[in-house]
Each structure stands twice: as C-alpha cells, then as structure tokens.
Amino acid sequence: MEMTVAEALVECLERENVEVVFGYPGGAVLPLYDALYHSTRIRHVLVRHEQGGVHAADGYARVSGKVGVCIATSGPGATNLVTGIANAYMDSVPLVLFTGQVPTIQIGTDAFQEVDITGITLPITKHNCLLKDPSKLAIVVKNAFHIASTGRPGPVLIDIPKDVAQARISFKYPSTVRLRGYKPTYKGHPAKINEIAKLIGKAKRPIIYAGGGVLASNASEELLKFAEAISAPVTNTFMGLAGFPGDHPLFLGMLGLHGTRYANLAITECDLLIGLGARFDDRVVMNITSFAPHATVVHIDIDPAEIGKVIATNVPLVGDVKLILKELLPLIEKVDRSEWLERIKSLKAQYPLSYNRDSGLKPQFIIEQLWNCTKGDAVIVTDVGQHQMWVAQYYHFKKPRTLVSSGGLGCMGFGLPASVGAALAAHPGCKVVLVTGDGSIQMTIQELATMMEQGLSVKIILFNNSALGMVRQLQQYYCQGRHMATHFQFHPDFEILAKAYGIPAYTFRTEEDVIKGLPEVLESPGPAFVNCIIPPEENVLPMVPIGKGISETIECE
Amino acid sequence: MEKHTLSVLVENSPGVLTRVAGLFARRGFNIDSLAVGRTDRDDVSRMTIVVEGDKPLIEQVTKQLHKLIDVIKISNITEDEYVDRELVMIKVAAEPSQRVEIMHIAGIFRARVVDLGSKTMTFECTGNEGKINAFEESLRPYGIKELVRTGKIAMLRGSKFVALSLAQAREAESA
Structure with a gap:
C-alpha cells in the first residue's frame, strides 16, 4: 500500500492497538496531525503543555498497562517533553514519543524550532532515533513499541523530520521484531531458582522487599501466593505499593526514608532478604552498611544492571518476577515461622504509624x-x-x-x-x-x-x-x-x-x-x-535522618 | 586498579559512538582509550574500549553497555590471552647531524620513517602500550614536536574470537 510516512505512522499506531494519543500540534508535525485527522480509531487528547502530554501518557500507561503515546512538535515542543520522559525513564514506564523535526536539509543549521532532541534525550530514553530513511518507518515504530513494553519497560522517542513525514512509501507492517542487540531474559536460571528455594527453606526470618517490577510484570497474584507460602512479611518500595494488598496481615507497608518503623526494623532483623523487582534505591537503603546487616540477599530483577549496583548480592537472578515466582512456588517447603511472625506482629503493635490530631485538619x-x-x-x-x-x-x-x-x-x-x-x-x-x-x-x-x-x-x-x-x-x-x-x-x-x-x-x-x-x-x-x-507545620514522620540507618527513625512526637 | 580491555560489537548506526561515550560520562566511568572501526561486515562496528576499574565497576560497565539497544556483544578480552596494538606517529626535532643516531633508535623499535623535514623526522611505530611508551621516552630528549597516538585495538589469541553469533549475523539490521 502506498501512502505518506505520516499516514503510515497512524496506520502503525492502529496496528499497535493505540486508542489514545496525547499531544500538542505544531509546524513540524503538521503532516502527522493531518494524517490523524483521518483516523477514526485514535482519540487525540489535546493537552495545554507538552509536559502535560507526556505525563498524561505516563498516567495512562501505568493504569492500563499499555504503551502510552505522546506527540510533540520540534524545538520547544520537544524540549517540553524532557521532564516527562525523564520521569517515565526513572519509573520504567512504557512510552513511545513522536517529535517533529525540521526538514532533513535544515538539520544542523540552527533552523527555526530546531533542537537535537535525540541528543538531549539520550540519557533518559531506553532508546531513541532520528528517522532519516522513510522506508524504515514501520520497522522503527514496531521496534519502538517492542522496546518500550518488554524487558524493563521505558520510554522510546522517534524524531521525524517534516520532509520524511511527507515522503511517500510503500507500507508493510512487519510481523516480527528482529533486534540482535536486545534480548531481555525472562526465564530465571533453574539452578538459581533451586538455590533460592533452599535458602528460603533454611531461613528463620525471611522478608520480601517488593518493588515496581512486581507491577510491571503483573505478578501481584504470584507475590501474594509466594508470601503466604513462605510465611514471610512483605514490604513495598514506594513504586511497589499496590502490588500487595495493603490490609493483609503479612503487609509491612512502605520501607525506607518515610517507611513504617516496623518495616525498617523487620529489614534490620531479617536473615533473608528477597528483593523482587526493586532497585535498592538510596531513599530505601539510606545507609548501605546498616541495611539488612544480618541478611543473605537474594535479588530478582529483569534488569541485570540493577543487580549488584548498590549492594552486594548473595544470589542474583535475572528474569521476569512473575515467571520466576511461578517456578519457585512448587519448590517451597512449608516451614513454621510463627516465631518470626509473632515478632512482626509485636513490632507492628509497638510502632504503629501515628499522628497528633490535636489541632486543625490533619x-x-x-x-x-x-x-x-x-x-x-x-x-x-x-x-x-x-x-x-x-x-x-x-x-x-x-x-x-x-x-x-x-x-x-x-x-x-x-x-x-x-x-x-x-x-x-x-x-x-x-x-x-x-x-x-x-x-x-x-x-x-x-x-x-x-x-x-x-x-x-x-x-x-x-x-x-x-x-x-x-x-x-x-x-x-x-x-x-x-x-x-x-x-x-x-x-x-x-x-x-x-x-x-x-x-x-x-x-x-x-x-x-x-x-x-x-x-x-x-x-x-x-x-x-x-x-x-492543613497546618503548614505538619511533618512527614517517621523519617530517617540523612546518613542514618533505616532503623534509626525520628518518630511522631 | 587494573585495566580491562572490552571488545564491543555495535550496530553501525549513526549516534552509536555518542551513546557509548555518553554512557561512560554520565555513569562516571573513565575511558582510558577508545578505538572504533568497521568490522568485516558493513553493518557492524567494533569498539575497543580500555577501562580502568575494579571488578564490580567493570561488571557494571558491561551491564550498562548491554542495555544499549545498539550494542550487540561485549567481551572482556582481558580475561583471556590476547594481543593488542597501538599506532603512534611522532614528529621529532632532528638536525641533519642527529639523523643517524635517531634512525638507530627507531631501528631498535622497528619504527619507520614516514616523513622528513629540514629539521624534523616523523616516525610511525606499532606495538603494545609498553613499547610505544618506551619509544616515546627514547625520542623525548631530542624534542618531540608532535605526537599522535591511536587507541588500543586488541584480539583474542588462538582460535577464539569475538564475533557475531550465527543467529545474530542472520538477523537483519536494526533500526
């Protein structure tokens, strides 16, 4: 089928089942918006600032589990995306962003509304590219959706010069993705899974430290089964919240800087720390030397670079949290951990979250x-x-x-x-x-x-x-x-x-x-x-002071 | 701190050098030297990167590099037997009366004269880092006018090699 690159792009979006795109038009994306004009399947949401567009696409992706899509024009349109892209990159949110670019012949001339957005977003995208060859559009878009949504998800940006968007191509959407430099590992190494099962069997005070990776791999159900099977309390990172039921007796709430005192103390006392899709962020770990000082550390994550980045890991395991928990579950032997669970219960009773209701609306x-x-x-x-x-x-x-x-x-x-x-x-x-x-x-x-x-x-x-x-x-x-x-x-x-x-x-x-x-x-x-x-002097407590370990919190006075 | 030589196969696509160099800069890894060139395949380039650091750092460098979509394969060839070479060109001050003496030094290092000026001589010399350093030091007393040195390139010894797997070779070029 012959069509313009802009029309082909809309066709690609429809094939990727994109229902909503967020965006803001401009000169360099005129062809793209003209093509969108004819789409009956894609709802375009006109935001009031490009940053709003990328955040909206981000919110859409987090709730739907789908890839969020955002369009902006060249120059200021593109630079206004930067904060939102960085945000999605830090939180591993799948986004595909399209920016207009000045015509190919003007690139590098400081043309009106020209900015090197692939250069600018290099450190904050999972991948990006400047589309120079119109015939590559379909492959580039297919790859972008694949890269954004698989492995550790993240934002991908495609910069399209105006003349490229207007070029006519014969359109064929590829059915498969062929990226020889990108092959995420999903299946966990069987020997490591066995080793972890054995460690769990021997542990007296295990704890599960679950992050956003649990949500990204849709592993909440498996996490619940796993926690119950091994009778281990679960603490969430901020990104991991909602990945485990907040009213469950095994739930410790959030850990770290403003975490519950009982979660932080449980981490300090545990003998086995099972990190699931979490990255030992500095707001969680606080002081490295006093974080889980008695624990054997198991770290399960889809991103190999996160393992061993912050703290030394005893058993590293690369793969998808959901798949790994599924394989781990049948290997779990029932162990009586009533003593540990009693300890958790008493910590919870001793250090509940509290605030003063003395004056004003808290x-x-x-x-x-x-x-x-x-x-x-x-x-x-x-x-x-x-x-x-x-x-x-x-x-x-x-x-x-x-x-x-x-x-x-x-x-x-x-x-x-x-x-x-x-x-x-x-x-x-x-x-x-x-x-x-x-x-x-x-x-x-x-x-x-x-x-x-x-x-x-x-x-x-x-x-x-x-x-x-x-x-x-x-x-x-x-x-x-x-x-x-x-x-x-x-x-x-x-x-x-x-x-x-x-x-x-x-x-x-x-x-x-x-x-x-x-x-x-x-x-x-x-x-x-x-x-x-609300009262301006209200503080977020508990709080771990800078430089202290997570067990040393300032409590509500 | 030890030096590690990484042999990295990357897509021969625009911006790939920036991606790799940018990664090193923003993660605070120091590049000792970097040499880039096409391989026997048009669509694949090889970067030979020398990094200084302890084991955990090199592991983190390798893992972060792997996250770049354009990076196809990484080998830390320092873990094996390998040969490495650098090329240097040195322009040294040489009065006609000194030429024979300097030529004699060059002979020891198997360096060749590539240019001659009225008061200078230009040599090329290849070898490993130590040899190149020694050659440079030998010429220093005469007055080095200019020195250009390439990054290190390296290759595994014997029948081992760092190349695309068959599957990777078969896969079409990426975006």
Missing part, C-alpha cells in the same frame, strides 16, 4: 477518610511532596495499578496531567482521585482545561498548607528552621480558580467538613475540587 486524617470512603476501589494519583508520602503511609492499596505517582524522579507537577491519562485508562465507574499539593498543582494547573475538555471526572483533593511542605520540613531539620523560599506569600483562591474551569469546588477546614463532605464529593458525578486547609 492531612493524615484526610487520607484515612479517603481510604474509608473508597476501601481501595479507586485509582489514586498523587503529585510529589508531603501529601505523596502521607498517601503512601495511610492509604491501603488493594489492587495493582491503583497508584499513579512519580517515584524515581520525584517530579512535582506530574499529578494533574497524569490523572487525565489515568482517568482515560481507568475502567468506567472506577473513581480517579488526585491527591496533590498547592506547590505541585501550580506547576501544571493548565491541564484542568484538558480534563474538562475531555469530560473526565477526576476528584482533586488539594492539600493546601501555603508552603512547599517537604522542603520546609527539610529546612526545619537540616537548616535549623531557616525557611527560605518555602512559604507562599500569595495564593490564588483555589475555589474560584476551579470554578473558573467549571469544576465544582469546596473548601474543607475541619475534620467535620471531611467526614461530611468527602463521601458526597466522591459520590458526585463529574469532577470536583476540594481545597483542604
């Missing part, structure tokens, strides 16, 4: 009420900061892919656009709640328009403390309370602002407001915006 209370109202049956999207950690601590995620948040990059402004993508991917009837902060939401607040244009019913819960709370907290502990540039001297009236976008808006100031108002807000059809006035 953010932790709002999250608890959010949990009471939804019981985990909602997609929770967050921004970055204190509110994000309170969600991680006080909301009990029940089902996989119900938390959408920026983990590795810690990217403020992610929440609102991500909630747009999440709402488009969520099952009809599934509530989508954005918990955000007054700092974060103002970074990408323009996407309220996208949300309304698309008719999405996101419930926005704004934690408003007139401050950049997380940094203010850091200044309290590490700068002797010198709060520099962390208190907003001016705020818009968020209620009026939301109403300007046509969103019903409320302000909650007391616990009664929340108890009465939150269920109503969540049950109402359509979007809603709740401005919650």
Whole structure:
C-alpha cells in the first residue's frame, strides 16, 4: 500500500492497538496531525503543555498497562517533553514519543524550532532515533513499541523530520521484531531458582522487599501466593505499593526514608532478604552498611544492571518476577515461622504509624477518610511532596495499578496531567482521585482545561498548607528552621480558580467538613475540587535522618 | 586498579559512538582509550574500549553497555590471552647531524620513517602500550614536536574470537 510516512505512522499506531494519543500540534508535525485527522480509531487528547502530554501518557500507561503515546512538535515542543520522559525513564514506564523535526536539509543549521532532541534525550530514553530513511518507518515504530513494553519497560522517542513525514512509501507492517542487540531474559536460571528455594527453606526470618517490577510484570497474584507460602512479611518500595494488598496481615507497608518503623526494623532483623523487582534505591537503603546487616540477599530483577549496583548480592537472578515466582512456588517447603511472625506482629503493635490530631485538619486524617470512603476501589494519583508520602503511609492499596505517582524522579507537577491519562485508562465507574499539593498543582494547573475538555471526572483533593511542605520540613531539620523560599506569600483562591474551569469546588477546614463532605464529593458525578486547609507545620514522620540507618527513625512526637 | 580491555560489537548506526561515550560520562566511568572501526561486515562496528576499574565497576560497565539497544556483544578480552596494538606517529626535532643516531633508535623499535623535514623526522611505530611508551621516552630528549597516538585495538589469541553469533549475523539490521 502506498501512502505518506505520516499516514503510515497512524496506520502503525492502529496496528499497535493505540486508542489514545496525547499531544500538542505544531509546524513540524503538521503532516502527522493531518494524517490523524483521518483516523477514526485514535482519540487525540489535546493537552495545554507538552509536559502535560507526556505525563498524561505516563498516567495512562501505568493504569492500563499499555504503551502510552505522546506527540510533540520540534524545538520547544520537544524540549517540553524532557521532564516527562525523564520521569517515565526513572519509573520504567512504557512510552513511545513522536517529535517533529525540521526538514532533513535544515538539520544542523540552527533552523527555526530546531533542537537535537535525540541528543538531549539520550540519557533518559531506553532508546531513541532520528528517522532519516522513510522506508524504515514501520520497522522503527514496531521496534519502538517492542522496546518500550518488554524487558524493563521505558520510554522510546522517534524524531521525524517534516520532509520524511511527507515522503511517500510503500507500507508493510512487519510481523516480527528482529533486534540482535536486545534480548531481555525472562526465564530465571533453574539452578538459581533451586538455590533460592533452599535458602528460603533454611531461613528463620525471611522478608520480601517488593518493588515496581512486581507491577510491571503483573505478578501481584504470584507475590501474594509466594508470601503466604513462605510465611514471610512483605514490604513495598514506594513504586511497589499496590502490588500487595495493603490490609493483609503479612503487609509491612512502605520501607525506607518515610517507611513504617516496623518495616525498617523487620529489614534490620531479617536473615533473608528477597528483593523482587526493586532497585535498592538510596531513599530505601539510606545507609548501605546498616541495611539488612544480618541478611543473605537474594535479588530478582529483569534488569541485570540493577543487580549488584548498590549492594552486594548473595544470589542474583535475572528474569521476569512473575515467571520466576511461578517456578519457585512448587519448590517451597512449608516451614513454621510463627516465631518470626509473632515478632512482626509485636513490632507492628509497638510502632504503629501515628499522628497528633490535636489541632486543625490533619492531612493524615484526610487520607484515612479517603481510604474509608473508597476501601481501595479507586485509582489514586498523587503529585510529589508531603501529601505523596502521607498517601503512601495511610492509604491501603488493594489492587495493582491503583497508584499513579512519580517515584524515581520525584517530579512535582506530574499529578494533574497524569490523572487525565489515568482517568482515560481507568475502567468506567472506577473513581480517579488526585491527591496533590498547592506547590505541585501550580506547576501544571493548565491541564484542568484538558480534563474538562475531555469530560473526565477526576476528584482533586488539594492539600493546601501555603508552603512547599517537604522542603520546609527539610529546612526545619537540616537548616535549623531557616525557611527560605518555602512559604507562599500569595495564593490564588483555589475555589474560584476551579470554578473558573467549571469544576465544582469546596473548601474543607475541619475534620467535620471531611467526614461530611468527602463521601458526597466522591459520590458526585463529574469532577470536583476540594481545597483542604492543613497546618503548614505538619511533618512527614517517621523519617530517617540523612546518613542514618533505616532503623534509626525520628518518630511522631 | 587494573585495566580491562572490552571488545564491543555495535550496530553501525549513526549516534552509536555518542551513546557509548555518553554512557561512560554520565555513569562516571573513565575511558582510558577508545578505538572504533568497521568490522568485516558493513553493518557492524567494533569498539575497543580500555577501562580502568575494579571488578564490580567493570561488571557494571558491561551491564550498562548491554542495555544499549545498539550494542550487540561485549567481551572482556582481558580475561583471556590476547594481543593488542597501538599506532603512534611522532614528529621529532632532528638536525641533519642527529639523523643517524635517531634512525638507530627507531631501528631498535622497528619504527619507520614516514616523513622528513629540514629539521624534523616523523616516525610511525606499532606495538603494545609498553613499547610505544618506551619509544616515546627514547625520542623525548631530542624534542618531540608532535605526537599522535591511536587507541588500543586488541584480539583474542588462538582460535577464539569475538564475533557475531550465527543467529545474530542472520538477523537483519536494526533500526
């Protein structure tokens, strides 16, 4: 079939079962948008800023498990994607991004809206390329979707010069991918699996440390079976939350910097640490020498480069978490671990998460009420900061892919656009709640328009403390309370602002407001915006001070 | 710290050198030397990279390199018996009266004269790093005007080799 490269690209997207693309048009992508004009199967979501587009595609991918797609024009369109691409790269989210480029003959001449976006995104993409040969379009797109979604997922960018997009080619979509330099390992080495089964049999105090890889490989069910089979408690990394039921007796909550004290103590006491799809991030490990000091370390991950990168591993195993757990399960011998489980129980009883309800509307209370109202049956999207950690601590995620948040990059402004993508991917009837902060939401607040244009019913819960709370907290502990540039001297009236976008808006100031108002807000059809006035001095606790081991936490006073 | 020589087969695609060099830079790995050239196949290039570091570092370098889609195969040939060569060109100050003496030194290193000026001589010399260093030091007293040195290239000894597997060779070029 003969067609233009732009038309072929749309054809490729349809063959990859892409239903939604997020984007922002411009001169260099005119041919692409002209081709999209004729597509009946692809819904184009016009965002208000390219960063919003890539975050929305990211939120869409995290909830749906599919590849998120985003289009931007050359130059500023492309550079506006950078933060969002870095975010997806850090959290291993499958995205395919298309950028327009100036015509081939102008490349390298500092042409209008020219930027070397493949050069710029080299360190933050799993792969990228500049399409020079029009006949390669189909192969390049096929490879991009394959690379983005397999192995350790990640973003792939394809830069298409305008003249290439207009070139005519004979289109044939390849049925197979042939990449000799890319062959992810899925099946775990049988000898290692046996070795791990034996170690588990001998362990007295095993613990499972599960990360985002469990969600990426859709292994939540296997993880639950595995944990129950070996009677081991499970702690999640931030990225791993929702990969294990939050109300399960074996669940320890999140570990690390703002993890539960009992998770951190259990890690410190364990004799076998089983890392599943986690990367021993610095916010988890804190001080390397005092992390799991008595443990034999088993590390299972699909990315070989993560194994041994941070801490020495006794048994490394490369492969897909789901497949490996499936093979490991029949080898497990039942061992009585009642002593260890008793110890876990007493740690939980001794060091529960707590906060003072002495004065004002406490953010932790709002999250608890959010949990009471939804019981985990909602997609929770967050921004970055204190509110994000309170969600991680006080909301009990029940089902996989119900938390959408920026983990590795810690990217403020992610929440609102991500909630747009999440709402488009969520099952009809599934509530989508954005918990955000007054700092974060103002970074990408323009996407309220996208949300309304698309008719999405996101419930926005704004934690408003007139401050950049997380940094203010850091200044309290590490700068002797010198709060520099962390208190907003001016705020818009968020209620009026939301109403300007046509969103019903409320302000909650007391616990009664929340108890009465939150269920109503969540049950109402359509979007809603709740401005919650919370005390600016509230801290995220527990907290491991810089340089300390994870067992040495600052607790709620 | 030991030096490791990695023989890396990569797709002969635009930007592959930037990908590899960029990876080393941003992960804080030091490249001691780097030599790139086409192999017997048009679609495959070979990079010979010398990296300084302990075992865990070299392991991390190798694993990170493997993550690049354009990297097809990596061998740490330092783990085996191998031969390596560098090429140097040295322009040395040489008054006509000194020429014979300098030629004598060059003879010891089996270096060849490739150019002659009124007051300079230019030599080429190949060999391993030690030999090249020794040749350089021998000429230094006369005054080195210019020195150009390639990165190291290396190859396994005997019948072992670093090449594409049959399956890899059969697979069509990637994007």
